[in-house]
Amino acid sequence: MKTLIKIKPKNYKAGDIVKIDFMAMHPMETGMRKDKDTGNLIPANYIDEVKFMFNDTLITKMVIWESLSVNPLMSISFKVPGEGTLKVIAKDNKGQSVETTSAINPKG
């Protein structure tokens, strides 16, 4: 699962509220789509949980269903307390899990 974290704006100070955009390359299969060749239903496969952590403290937990678009985007706000590491843990219903980190580096 390829992932990408973006923090907007790029330059921020401690105390600023920034946007954290998290994207993952994931098929988000609904379980209702048929394989064109075999005619069989493609099993549901979707990200069902995403956790946003800052220095190992949970900021936001998401429970997700198959209704999110393919290659989903999840965007939240975050009030920057200071320097640290942002970690996003995304897990799908088949147990595949991926951790993505991004440094939080406030300037000034």
Added chain:
Amino acid sequence: MERRSFLKGFGAVAACAVALPHVASAAEEKKSASPMAMNFETAVAAITGGKALVASAKVKMEAPEIAENGAVVPVKVTVESPMSANDYVKAIHILASKNGNVRCANIYLTPANGEAFFGTRIKLGGTQDVVAIAEMSDGSFLTAKQNVKVTIGGCG
């Protein structure tokens, strides 16, 4: 309408008729229910535990009025709140009122968010209301909705 351009326009329609079987088969597939399927009333009850939903201007829901493609519909929700330790938004729930499984996302926030915001993109099976429910730290539930018309655009 000028005859020549009318005929060209007709060509454009004929060109796309071929894409219709997909629409038909998608409708047929809907008949068998997904194991995740849940209707709107059940999903709302699961969130609120039977408490009242209050329509509120504090919940700002942004979604397009017209979506040219139901596979990617941008949705943004902001809830007015100080996001302090005593007064914050505990959760934002996004529901697509007529999808087989109406539940899209439950976002459990903390005061560390600084602002109660969630942005995403959802799939809509057809024209319907997209509903946001905000669960406040005082135990109340505020809501807002936006109707999104899903159209079928262009060729292929």
Added chain:
Amino acid sequence: MRTLSITAALICLAFLGTANAEEKLSMSDADKAMYAELLENNPAEMDVAEGEQLFGELIGTAGYAKMLGVKEKDLPKYIAGFPRYLEPAKKVVTLAQTIQMAAAANEKPVPKLESKEMVKMSAYVKSIANGQKTSIDVKANKHMVEMMKLGQQVFEERRGGRGLSCNNCHSMDIVGQRLRMQPLPDLGAKETAAAGTWPAYRMTQSQMVTLDKRMQQCMKNALLAEIPLGSREIVALEVYVTNKTKGNPISVPSVKR
């Protein structure tokens, strides 16, 4: 099924005939702004990043510039001018074909035009020219003149069971009419910026698609035999369509319906 198709065709016709139904069918400016924001979080960015890595392993910008016979710092400007006639190839080639040439020159396995790796790499290479203006020169030499002529011929040739050509839906005099519910675009318009914005993430397919592949998808839906990728005819079509957007900025990857 047949009844359904005919009904749908009639519905479409009804829309074609009512130009003043615009406000009910089209996205508002606020709607368009929401979709424009998709560009800021385009899933295809992850593909382009992977394309950069793959391209680096296969060729690298230094080796690529050398193969093309230009300085590395001039790559953005040079890439903005494709398709071009290249003497080593003895033909007019697309960026994807230059990647094949460079891989062969490096004695590396030559990626197929259809491959996922090639889509990612060609998107990366095109993105090197982001911010440049599309600068194809269809009068640069006799080869480009010939390809432009062939491109126009392919664009206008009616083919297939329904006798359709590209021009049926993309001639200038039907711009703004509706195909199903979407207004037909002017391929040359700055806001469409057709050639300069491919490869693009197609929302309907949830994946990044190249311009030539998009043209094939169009042919398939219009019941035309698909012109093979890399053939003289599809390159000519790319020349013709790219020339329509000459002077418009390159911005890759974009997001399309």
